Every structure is written in structure tokens, then in C-alpha cells.
Amino acid sequence: MTYCVGIKLNAGLVFLSDSRTNAGLDQISTFRKMIVYEKPGDRFMVLLSAGNLSISQSVREMLQVEQLKEHEDSEPITIWNAQSMFDAARVLGAAVRHVYERDADSLKASGVEFNVSLIFGGQIQGEAMRLFQVYSAGNFIEATPETPYFQIGESKYGKPVLDRVLTPLTPLDEAAKCALVSMDSTLKSNLSVGLPLDLVVYDVDQFQTDKVVCIDNDNPYFKMLHDSWGQKLRQVFDSIEDPLWNGGHTDVPLKMPQSRHQPLKKISNPQEKLI
């Protein structure tokens, strides 16, 4: 499987991906799922991919040569000359559709779904940063201040911490930390998500970044984060009081007055029914 997350903040963008790919439990490999496209001073874009690896690899390959034409005689649009991230996302959608046209029927004949999902974000000179999630049909949605991140792949384990922390005002490095905590929870719970990780942090209006790092088992920051998060989570858990129960004939814990809902009626013989 895969876990990737892309985050758009006022201060910049954060992208994080794992690198485990599996075809069944007995065939596990390492494939990087992030590509950075950079033309310093002009544009900076990052693509994260999940789903069928043959499809996502083809999409990445096609994206380099894909051209959109509005009219017969108009200049073809590529990711390298697009005037907006919206147009660049359209080029990506077209690349997905090209792979669909080429492969979908044969995949279907083999019982394989055409399954790919992508996060694509960045900034082009003259425009604000933008972040998109692109689906198997080549259609896409854009992140907004209310939902400043997208996840693809195994998203559930790592979602709660993103929801608790991220707003457009979150500082960049704090968001990077948040993405790493989210990844840590996912790594712990799903064996098909694995190290190394690729992390890219982009500062707004820079049109390039040096904050690109590959994180593996030996990375001291990630080890510290993993250990601290686990230990401190446990301390927080311990610091919350256990529920207390009345010792007597009432059914309710000391701190749990009975609710307006009926308590469960116990079934104590074969005939009696639950309300």
C-alpha cells in the first residue's frame, strides 16, 4: 500500500510519502512515490502517487511529454509552460486519461481495476500556491483553507492528528512534524506502509527548495519523534482519570449519571427480550 500527504499552509507546502509497494503480502518492494519538478524562479511542483504502480509510473512518464491543446492552432500546454497550477493539474489529468485509454481495457480483462490517486501541488510565478488531488478519472479537487491537506493511500490511521493540528496558519516546520507524526501512526498500524520516507518542505514564493530529505530508520529526528510521541501519548493517557463506578446497586459510574437513554436491559433467560 502507500501513505502520502500533501499540506497547503499560508507559509508554504509540505509533502511526505512512504516508499513501500506490495503486490500481495509476499511481494513487497521499495518504490519512491514523490517527484519534484523545479524550474528555479519560475515554478516548483511536487507529485505524490498511490494506487497501481504500473499506472502511476506510466502517468509520471507521460506527464513529462503530455500536451494539452485548447484549439488546433494554440500553443500546447505542458507542466513546464502552464500559466497556472490549475492548467498544470489539467495536464496531469490528461496524462491519467491517456494511460486509461492505453491500459484500462486490458486491466479490466485481467480483473484489475484502473486505480490511481495523486496529490499535485506547487506554485507557478504570478500565482499563489495551489494543491490538488487527482482521481483515476483524471478529474481533480483543490484544497481550501477549511481542508488544507490531502491524503492518498492508507489514510485513516494518520488522519486524527492532521485534523487536530492543521490550519492555514500552522507554521511550516510544525506542519512537517505533524505529517511525520501522522506517518508514524500509519507505519505502526499498517505493515504495507514503510520507510524510507521522502519529505519536501516548500517556502511560499521561493519557486525552489533545499528542504528535501530522505528519512530512514537511522534518522535521529524521526527516531526521536517516534519515541517521544509514543512515550508522551502514554503519559497523557495515564494522566486522565479512570472511570469510577458506584459499588452499590446502581449501574452507573460515579461520574456517569445515567443518560436519558434507557440503560441496556440484560437478557437473563431464554424468553426475555431486549427492549
Add this chain to the structure above:
Amino acid sequence: MTYCVGIKLNAGLVFLSDSRTNAGLDQISTFRKMIVYEKPGDRFMVLLSAGNLSISQSVREMLQVEQLKEHEDSEPITIWNAQSMFDAARVLGAAVRHVYERDADSLKASGVEFNVSLIFGGQIQGEAMRLFQVYSAGNFIEATPETPYFQIGESKYGKPVLDRVLTPLTPLDEAAKCALVSMDSTLKSNLSVGLPLDLVVYDVDQFQTDKVVCIDNDNPYFKMLHDSWGQKLRQVFDSIEDPLWNGGHTDVPLKMPQSRHQPLKKISNPQEKLI
């Protein structure tokens, strides 16, 4: 959807269920998903159910009258006379299979999968406590010290905290708190899981319990837990250092020496390929 969890500890058993049922997003109802079977001094059993509500309700109904016969002339086994929880789980499996025989073909004709999953645990005089997860086919597995809990329904959001906290040595009320934290994360992330909750805690060798409570929005303990967990989680998050990056020409954060894996190569023009 549904979220239920059953936990087996040396000290006893904990069962927790939500009560939201939905048939599509526009048809949401409240149905309790827990039943307690109690014959004080002889047996105490709890059943939690998830999946298609018509199936789980039928299974619960059938379970009251289901009889297993080893031979033509042997005494029929019911949940009320079974000598072991294993036999009681077999009776439950037989009830599932009866509903399957009655409904599966018609459901299939309507394009509906025969989908039910159950957690069934308790203790019968003369035996230790046991906890089972029962599948749609009526087959089942039993919890062991290595995996002392089962979840059914929307299990992913609430799994990390269970994995971090639960062992057979966990005290009962701490395990109840852990189940409630697990439920709180699930409630936050999935709208199709909802209050009120049913919580039952059973002390080993008691063959009955008074610790049965229905928890709704007004429950002060659950409110305290929800607020404290959210606030303190945030404090823990803030207490972990953000990653730092070298300002210069290297790509690596101060605390992130480059790994043995290649860093991502950026694509800076249409021809250049990623390694």
C-alpha cells in the same frame, strides 16, 4: 456504520459499542448494538454486532432459540446450557448460518452482500473468560494474550491507542478508559459512528455485573475525557521539537543526516528523468 470493541484482560472483560446505523448518508438512525446475557452465578455473556442491521437483528433473535445437536439423541446445546464459551460461540455461528440460509440468496439477488460481524465474549462457570470474533460464515477466532482485543466496524481510527495501551495485565478501568479514547477518535473522524455508547465492564469470576452504562452527550466523564485527550494531545504535539533545516547548501535538516538512500533527484527540465 458502527464501531464496537471487546477486550479480554486477566482482570475481566470490557465491551463498548456506538449506536449509529446508516443506510446511505441521508438515513441515519440509532440502534443499540450490544446485548448482555446473564444468569447470575452461572454465566455472563455479551454480544456486539456490526454489518447489515437486518442480519444482525435476526442473528440476535435466532440466538435465543438456536440449538446445536451433536447426535440425534444428544441434549441440544443452547447459549443457556452450553458448558463452554466455545460451545456458546458455536451456537452463535449456527445462528449466523441459519440467517444465511434464509436470507443470503434473496440479498444477493438484490445486490446486497451477506455482511455481519460479531464480537462475543464472557464466562461460563467452570471455565476461564473467553472472547471471540464471529464472521459472516459463522466461523470464529478467539482472542489470545498477544491480541487481547477485537474490533468490528470502523476500526482504523481507534486502533493505534489500543495497540499502545492494552496488554493482559491492563487494569479493567484503564482498559475501559482506553476503549473510550479509541471510540472518541473514531467519533471525531467518522460521522457514521455516533452516541450514545453502551459500556459494560465485567470482573473475572463474578458471572454478573453492575457496571453497565449508557453514555451520551451529557455524560461528564466522557466529556472530560474528550476535552482532556484533545488538549493534552495537542500539548504533547507542541512539546516535541520541530525539525530544523540547515540554512546552507545541504538538503538535510540539522538533525537529519542524509540516509543511505538516494535523496530525491529533482526534475528540472522536460528531458531529465528521476533515478
